[in-house]
Amino acid sequence: MADKDNAPMIAPLQPSETGDRPPTGSGSPLQELRYLILAVQREGNRWLSEMLRAADLTPAQAEVISILADREPLTLSGLGKLLICETGSPSRLVNSLVQKGFVAQDSHQTDRRAKLFYLTPNGKATLALIHKTEEEIDGFLSALLFDQEIKYIRSSLYKLLGGTAIEQAMLRRFGYIQND
């Protein structure tokens, strides 16, 4: 619009709102991939937030409830080794669920430093929406991606996690590692 192909030295008088595309294409395909992963994560998180709002849950909180439903009781430390959304010990995240009445705690039998967290009945009640949400996501993904594509992406992305702590969390969560 504002740019003429034969007037490269002259700054546009009415610059387009998002500027001109850089001449060389500053983004390599690899940078594009990096931002693409960011974009999908962000967009997915917004969608998830919206769906979980009906249960007064954030995506991170829903991940905690989901994990507890499968493996309670867990300590903060154990939970931290399973969470993908956050590293370290999820003190505040779990506390927000205690505040909401979805999670309660017991003292640990043999380690007075640790607490054991488990779902309350109200917490378990949120599982209906969480599972419905997960199914909706499954439906969305399987409508857009062939099984073969999913396998390719899965194998490629696992390569990128090679050797990291979060890879261990993924493997613990999805069945390749029994425990720790």
Place this chain on the structure above:
Amino acid sequence: MADKDNAPMIAPLQPSETGDRPPTGSGSPLQELRYLILAVQREGNRWLSEMLRAADLTPAQAEVISILADREPLTLSGLGKLLICETGSPSRLVNSLVQKGFVAQDSHQTDRRAKLFYLTPNGKATLALIHKTEEEIDGFLSALLFDQEIKYIRSSLYKLLGGTAIEQAMLRRFGYIQND
């Protein structure tokens, strides 16, 4: 404190730290994919943070500088249409860069609501590290992924963004849309 009626019926005598793997495998391959994307994004962001810390920049701040380097001057609104890391108008994000002296602003010629932001010399100086960081990421990705894998992932992930605002941002950033 000890046992409530909603506590698990049988407390494991020696619970493993991360609990037992759920019998049915609660995560479908599609849920695994969802968490995998989250995991890669998180791990990448931590790595990026670490590398950019030498320039006192966060990943989001580096994205702003990168975009401005290619397309300055931009308004907040124009920048917001190009940013992947954040939706809406990045007031606070850009302000943090003004505070650090990496970005300055002019008044817009024809719209008194808008401001035009551009890089200061100090801001341009950070591009050396930003580009070095991007090259390091490119090297990492190309060492682990074949070109064909990158194409597959790219095409699959773009499908997931179909019709969203962030897809427009990706297209504007990476050359499929000239302007707006």
Place this chain on the structure above:
DNA sequence: TGATAATATATGACATGTCATGGATGTTAT
């Protein structure tokens, strides 16, 4: 023109994510 809607920006509010620190408790090595 005048009223209405749309846009650009700023900011409060809230919940993350990440790192660092510190206190309490448990484990290990001597």
Place this chain on the structure above:
DNA sequence: ATAACATCCATGACATGTCATATATTATCA
């Protein structure tokens, strides 16, 4: 036993991300 070390947890600090709201300015149109 005990001193050194490691682990569990809580919390302060900082920068996001997201949404909602408020204000100023511009665009639209009856």
